[in-house]
Amino acid sequence: MSTRPAPGPRLLADVGGTNARFAWQAGPGAAMESVLTLPCAEHGSLAEAVHRYGRQSGRALPPACAIAIANPVIGDRVAMTNHHWAFSIRELKAQLGLERLCVVNDFTALALALPRLGEADRWQLGGGEPAPGMPVGLIGPGTGLGVSGLLPTDREGRGWLPIQGEGGHVTLGATTAREAEVLALLREWHGHISAERAVCGQGLVDIHSALQQLDGQPGPQLAAAAITQAALAGADARCTEALELFCAFLGIAAGNLALTLGARGGVYIGGGIVPRLGRWFERSPFRARFEAKGRFAAYLQPIPVYVIDTPQSPAFLGAAEALDAPLPVAGISA
Numbered sequence: 001m002s003t004r005p006a007p008g009p010r011l012l013a014d015v016g017g018t019n020a021r022f023a024w025q026a027g028p029g030a031a032m033e034s035v036l037t038l039p040c041a042e043h044g045s046l047a048e049a050v051h052r053y054g055r056q057s058g059r060a061l062p063p064a065c066a067i068a069i070a071n072p073v074i075g076d077r078v079a080m081t082n083h084h085w086a087f088s089i090r091e092l093k094a095q096l097g098l099e100r101l102c103v104v105n106d107f108t109a110l111a112l113a114l115p116r117l118g119e120a121d122r123w124q125l126g127g128g129e130p131a132p133g134m135p136v137g138l139i140g141p142g143t144g145l146g147v148s149g150l151l152p153t154d155r156e157g158r159g160w161l162p163i164q165g166e167g168g169h170v171t172l173g174a175t176t177a178r179e180a181e182v183l184a185l186l187r188e189w190h191g192h193i194s195a196e197r198a199v200c201g202q203g204l205v206d207i208h209s210a211l212q213q214l215d216g217q218p219g220p221q222l223a224a225a226a227i228t229q230a231a232l233a234g235a236d237a238r239c240t241e242a243l244e245l246f247c248a249f250l251g252i253a254a255g256n257l258a259l260t261l262g263a264r265g266g267v268y269i270g271g272g273i274v275p276r277l278g279r280w281f282e283r284s285p286f287r288a289r290f291e292a293k294g295r296f297a298a299y300l301q302p303i304p305v306y307v308i309d310t311p312q313s314p315a316f317l318g319a320a321e322a323l324d325a326p327l328p329v330a331g332i333s334a
Contacts, residue, residue, distance in 0.1 A: 017082025140271025251289030
C-alpha cells in the first residue's frame with residue numbers, strides 16, 4: 001500500500017452495517033466539518049451514498065477519500081458481511097473521480113485514532129496506569145464485534161502499527177454455569193459460537209431469547225434497544241440479566257485479547273453499544289470477567305480499560321491518519 005501523504009481536502013467515511021457516516025476535512029489535522037449520517041439501507045451502493053452526501057452537504061467531492069469499513073479489506077474487491085454493499089476499490093475510485101482512495105477496516109482505522117484521543121474522549125474502568133511502549137488492545141460491539149490493536153514501533157511509543165484481523169470471530173467460552181447454558185443454546189441455533197455471536201446488537205437479542213427458554217417463560221423477541229432501556233431503568237429482571245451476560249461475555253473476549261497481545265498499554269472499548277450504557281457498565285460483570293483468567297488474573301489486574309466516548313466517530317481520525325501515515329497501514333490504496 002502506498003503511504004504518500006494526501007495534502008488538501010479529503011472526504012472521510014466510517015461505514016458500518018447500519019449507517020455510513022461522512023465528514024469533510026480541509027487538510028491533515030483540520031477539524032471535521034459537514035458531518036452527516038446516512039442509513040445504509042436507503043442506498044443501493046456506497047457510491048450512491050457518497051453522492052448523496054455531496055448533495056446534502058453542498059460539498060464538491062475532494063480529490064482524496066479515506067473509507068473505514070466494517071469488513072475485512074484484503075484485495076480490490078470488498079463485499080460487506082453485515083450489509084449487501086459490494087464494490088471494487090479501483091472502480092469506486094473511478095466512479096467518484098478521485099485521485100486517491102484509501103480503504104481500511106473500520107477497527108484498523110479506530111486503532112490508528114487511539115493515540116490522538118484526549119482524556120475527555122475516554123473514561124477508565126479499573127486497572128492502573130498504561131505501561132509505556134507496550135501493545136494496546138481494541139474491541140468494540142455494534143452491529144458486529146470489531147477487534148484490533150496497536151503494536152509499538154519503538155520503546156517510547158512514538159510510532160504504532162495497527163493490527164488488521166478478525167478477532168471477533170474467535171470461539172467464545174464461558175466462566176459460569178449460567179453462561180455455559182446460554183452459550184449451549186446459542187450453539188444449537190448458530191453452530192459455531194464466536195465472540196461476535198453474543199457480543200453485538202443481535203447477540204444481546206439472542207441472549208435474552210436464550211434466557212426466556214432456559215427459564216421456561218417464552219415471550220416476544222425484544223429488540224436490543226428495548227432490552228437495554230429496560231435493563232438501565234431496572235424495569236425488567238430478565239433484561240437486566242441479559243445485559244449483564246452481554247457485558248460478561250465482552251469481558252471474557254477483552255481479557256483474551258489483552259493476554260494475546262500482552263496489551264499492558266491498555267485495552268480500549270469502542271463501538272456504538274457500550275458508551276450508551278454509561279456508568280451502569282462500571283457495575284456490570286465486565287471487569288470481573290476481564291480479570292478472571294486463573295493464574296494470570298494478577299497479570300490483567302493492572303491493565304487499564306478505557307471506554308471511548310466521543311461526540312464524533314473517532315474512526316474519522318483514523319481514516320485521515322491512514323491517508324497520511326508514514327508507515328504502511330493494512331488496507332488498500334488506489
